[in-house]
Amino acid sequence: MRRFVAFIWATAVLFYIVGVLRGVEDIAPFLCPIYWETTKIKPQPSPPSDTENEKDYLDEVPEVVEEDTPEEGEERIRFVGTAFFVSSDIVITAAHVLPIPVWDEPPPPPDEVIIPKIRIGDKFYTLTPLLVAPQERDIAVCKVEGYESPKYLKVDYTLPKVLEKTRIYSFFPSRDIQDEYGAVPQPVVWEAKVANPNFAAKWGISTPTVVKMLLLRPAAWNGASGSPIIHRGKAIAVLVGIIPNASLLLAEPLATVKDSISPLLSRARKKEAQRGRQRR
Numbered sequence: 001m002r003r004f005v006a007f008i009w010a011t012a013v014l015f016y017i018v019g020v021l022r023g024v025e026d027i028a029p030f031l032c033p034i035y036w037e038t039t040k041i042k043p044q045p046s047p048p049s050d051t052e053n054e055k056d057y058l059d060e061v062p063e064v065v066e067e068d069t070p071e072e073g074e075e076r077i078r079f080v081g082t083a084f085f086v087s088s089d090i091v092i093t094a095a096h097v098l099p100i101p102v103w104d105e106p107p108p109p110p111d112e113v114i115i116p117k118i119r120i121g122d123k124f125y126t127l128t129p130l131l132v133a134p135q136e137r138d139i140a141v142c143k144v145e146g147y148e149s150p151k152y153l154k155v156d157y158t159l160p161k162v163l164e165k166t167r168i169y170s171f172f173p174s175r176d177i178q179d180e181y182g183a184v185p186q187p188v189v190w191e192a193k194v195a196n197p198n199f200a201a202k203w204g205i206s207t208p209t210v211v212k213m214l215l216l217r218p219a220a221w222n223g224a225s226g227s228p229i230i231h232r233g234k235a236i237a238v239l240v241g242i243i244p245n246a247s248l249l250l251a252e253p254l255a256t257v258k259d260s261i262s263p264l265l266s267r268a269r270k271k272e273a274q275r276g277r278q279r280r
Contacts (some may be wrong), residue, residue: 006265029151030085032118033171034097037077039113049192061163077181081226082171083118084235089267093226094240095132095140120147130264133257138203138240141264156234157255159197166192168239170227201250214251219244
């Protein structure tokens with residue numbers, strides 16, 4: 001009897017592990033880690049007060065230098081969050097994952113340029129923001145330059161009910177796997193239950209405002225920002241923050257920016273259909 005029970009437990013565990021591994025394999029095509037590539041800019045010399053030295057000044061051409069050796073405590077290319085494809089070349093992420101100049105007006109002094117990129121395998125592709133939601137929200141939609149994903153997530157603007165289960169697809173920086181850019185983010189899948197679908201939280205990029213957000217448990221980790229919240233197979237929200245002491249996480253419902261996202265996705269679908277007809 002004990003052997004039979006042990007066999008049943010072992011079989012259940014095996015099926016669970018296989019299911020999780022399959023889930024991780026399934027998310028790989030439409031999930032991508034976001035990196036910041038920082039380029040230092042050599043400061044331009046001040047104009048000379050003596051006009052006789054004007055020629056020497058003009059000969060000093062400002063130079064953009066991409067440092068091979070980062071400053072102490074910094075990385076030239078570093079992992080900052082997660083994004084997910086919603087069309088072949090459009091991704092959604094959290095707005096705070098993007099560099100400050102994208103949504104800050106006026107931008108900071110150009111002593112360095114930070115370019116957001118996604119990583120697919122060993123290659124990096126630049127992100128061009130198409131939409132950064134109003135300052136009280138935390139959602140950004142970006143175009144991927146030079147890459148088309150074979151798979152992407154469908155979007156739904158319906159909110160789940162309390163205690164309904166959702167799945168979160170994300171990246172976790174594994175310290176056991178390193179490359180020249182540091183810890184290599186590994187895809188992970190986990191379940192989270194809805195604690196409150198209309199949680200009032202003070203949130204925002206530069207103008208925090210009380211807004212309705214999706215509250216789930218358990219919490220995530222740093223680097224999970226921008227991950228999709230999946231309900232019934234579709235992306236319904238973007239993970240934007242955690243409440244570690246209470247083991248809770250906050251997510252921005254895609255419904256809050258439906259009027260802005262829908263036209264972008266409709267145009268993307270039409271372009272994909274046209275490309276498909278041209279290939280035939």
